Amino acid sequence: MSYNNELYQQVILDHNRKPRNFHAIEGAKHSCDGHNPLCGDELTVYLNLTPDQVIADISFTGSGCAISKASASLMTTSLKGKTLTEAREIFESFQKMIKGEAEGEETESLGKLVILKGVREYSSRIKCAILAWHTMICALDEKTEATTE
Amino acid sequence: MPKPVDTITTGNSLDMDKVRSEFPMLSKVIRGKKLIYLDNAATTQKPWRVIHRAIQFETDEYATVRRGSYRLGEEATESYENVRSEIAKFIGAGSPEEIVFTSGATQAINLVAHSYGRKVVGEGDEIIISHMEHHANIIPWKLLCDEKGATLKVIPVNDKGELLLDEYKKLLSYKTKIVAVTHVSNALGTVNPVEKIVALAKEVGAVTLVDGAQSCAHMRVNMFNLGCDFFVFSGHKMYAPSGVGVLFGKSELLDVMPPYVTGGEMIKTVTFDKITFADPPHRFEAGTPPVSQVIGLGAAIGYLNDTGLSRIERHEKQLLNYAISTLKKIQGLRIIGDAENRAGVVSFTLDAVHPHDVVTILSEEGIAVRGGHHCAQPIMRRFGVPATVRASVGVYNTFEDIDALADGLKKAIRVFA
Numbered sequence: 001m002s003y004n005n006e007l008y009q010q011v012i013l014d015h016n017r018k019p020r021n022f023h024a025i026e027g028a029k030h031s032c033d034g035h036n037p038l039c040g041d042e043l044t045v046y047l048n049l050t051p052d053q054v055i056a057d058i059s060f061t062g063s064g065c066a067i068s069k070a071s072a073s074l075m076t077t078s079l080k081g082k083t084l085t086e087a088r089e090i091f092e093s094f095q096k097m098i099k100g101e102a103e104g105e106e107t108e109s110l111g112k113l114v115i116l117k118g119v120r121e122y123s124s125r126i127k128c129a130i131l132a133w134h135t136m137i138c139a140l141d142e143k144t145e146a147t148t149e
Numbered sequence: 150m151p152k153p154v155d156t157i158t159t160g161n162s163l164d165m166d167k168v169r170s171e172f173p174m175l176s177k178v179i180r181g182k183k184l185i186y187l188d189n190a191a192t193t194q195k196p197w198r199v200i201h202r203a204i205q206f207e208t209d210e211y212a213t214v215r216r217g218s219y220r221l222g223e224e225a226t227e228s229y230e231n232v233r234s235e236i237a238k239f240i241g242a243g244s245p246e247e248i249v250f251t252s253g254a255t256q257a258i259n260l261v262a263h264s265y266g267r268k269v270v271g272e273g274d275e276i277i278i279s280h281m282e283h284h285a286n287i288i289p290w291k292l293l294c295d296e297k298g299a300t301l302k303v304i305p306v307n308d309k310g311e312l313l314l315d316e317y318k319k320l321l322s323y324k325t326k327i328v329a330v331t332h333v334s335n336a337l338g339t340v341n342p343v344e345k346i347v348a349l350a351k352e353v354g355a356v357t358l359v360d361g362a363q364s365c366a367h368m369r370v371n372m373f374n375l376g377c378d379f380f381v382f383s384g385h386k387m388y389a390p391s392g393v394g395v396l397f398g399k400s401e402l403l404d405v406m407p408p409y410v411t412g413g414e415m416i417k418t419v420t421f422d423k424i425t426f427a428d429p430p431h432r433f434e435a436g437t438p439p440v441s442q443v444i445g446l447g448a449a450i451g452y453l454n455d456t457g458l459s460r461i462e463r464h465e466k467q468l469l470n471y472a473i474s475t476l477k478k479i480q481g482l483r484i485i486g487d488a489e490n491r492a493g494v495v496s497f498t499l500d501a502v503h504p505h506d507v508v509t510i511l512s513e514e515g516i517a518v519r520g521g522h523h524c525a526q527p528i529m530r531r532f533g534v535p536a537t538v539r540a541s542v543g544v545y546n547t548f549e550d551i552d553a554l555a556d557g558l559k560k561a562i563r564v565f566a
């Protein structure tokens with residue numbers, strides 16, 4: 001059925017139903033557990049880097065709402081093969097976009113992540129969309145735990 | 150502003166049009182959808198007479214209380230103290246001196262834990278709570294236990310979400326100093342047999358606190374019948390303004406309790422060498438109280454008395470039964486908690502849709518329900534769910550509201566199919 005809602009677009013529903021890279025990476029060099037105390041969403045992000053600091057592999061596991069799951073899934077597909085610097089830049093732009101602070105051209109670099117733009121209209125859901133990203137950054141920073149609080 | 154409606158009842162049942170016309174928020178339209186408010190366990194909407202009374206007080210009668218001896222201050226004090234008397238009557242307390250105004254149920258529990266708890270709980274002692282408590286009735290006790298080297302014991306629940314009284318009996322001993330349980334669970338709707346729990350606690354000499362945050366706007370409560378030593382509730386969950394709540398405490402306990410928050414208006418005399426404290430309840434009301442909110446609470450008590458708690462209870466029971474039978478027909482919907490004795494709260498999950506997505510989709514339909522752990526993480530964990538959707542009814546809800554909820558849920562399922 002068609003549903004005219006900016007938030008629950010088909011791509012998001014699809015990534016929720018069939019999340020990509022949804023598994024643990026055995027012996028991952030980097031990983032971090034993230035949780036959103038507001039809603040109980042919990043996920044873990046796993047990362048491996050090449051010697052020249054390119055994301056060789058990235059995945060996640062956990063449970064959460066469609067927004068947090070789709071955001072995590074889309075994140076893994078868009079960060080694979082990116083350098084650390086690029087990953088951090090994408091994180092910054094993504095964060096700006098869903099907080100509604102991004103200008104037109106800033107979202108261009110985000111590619112298919114733009115599908116999550118609708119989240120900016122739902123202030124209570126921004127944390128759901130950002131959880132995987134904070135967790136990814138925390139894995140890179142070699143911390144062990146991230147929260148959206 | 151329209152005038153409050155005088156009679157909202159006919160015989161044994163509520164006249165729903167009249168009830169609803171008392172609540173201005175219920176005519177609110179959000180993005181083209183009429184508000185369907187089903188989050189009454191979180192907070193309730195206010196009737197005109199509460200809004201009116203608070204505005205009238207602020208426009209025509211406002212002064213602070215228990216300070217100035219000018220006429221206005223005296224009259225404000227009289228109105229404020231009258232509310233105390235009304236509350237004492239409303240809950241069947243022995244006297245108005247047993248009613249302490251707080252900022253809410255949370256602060257009332259903290260007051261008891263800090264003042265009474267610190268005084269009587271020592272190393273090796275035990276405090277008993279239940280598995281279905283709100284965090285407000287867990288954390289103050291847990292911290293007190295940690296501070297004193299005491300142990301927190303928890304009454305378990307069965308799969309229906311009912312407390313296991315036999316297990317409770319085994320937990321009780323001469324070491325039990327305090328038993329603190331909720332009257333009605335905000336997460337499951339279970340109504341606990343608090344009279345029995347209190348009576349059993351008394352046998353071992355433990356002091357009891359009943360968290361009435363979810364009960365006193367939905368059923369008649371009576372301190373004499375309950376027999377508890379402390380009872381707490383919040384105004385905003387009973388059609389009154391936020392920022393005010395009540396601690397009921399038996400006089401013999403309040404009398405010997407040290408103050409919790411200290412400052413102005415809770416003393417008899419102060420020198421730099423010696424301070425003598427005021428008698429209860431004022432000993433526990435340091436600082437300028439939320440005067441207008443207390444006045445509003447008084448109007449809400451009047452509203453509940455006039456509407457009749459037995460009518461409200463019957464109405465909400467019908468809504469609950471209808472909600473349960475309607476929701477059970479939805480495929481993939483699992484209701485969490487199935488207690489024999491329960492109030493108008495239904496917690497559930499959908500197989501295909503996460504609670505937060507349900508809440509967002511319902512919200513697009515104008516329906517307000519809560520999704521999350523309801524500040525009761527231990528009971529969520531007990532039922533193996535990180536979060537649920539919770540619909541909770543109040544005096545103004547209708548069968549149509551339940552139908553709208555069911556339609557919204559079916560829509561959510563279709564979106565995620």
Ligand SMILES: Cc1ncc(COP(=O)(O)O)c(C=O)c1O
Nearest residue numbers: 253254255283285335360362383
């Ligand atoms: C059972 C129960 N106890 C305590 C509280 C805390 O009430 P307040 O936040 O008004 O202090 C609540 C509110 O959700 C509740 O449901």
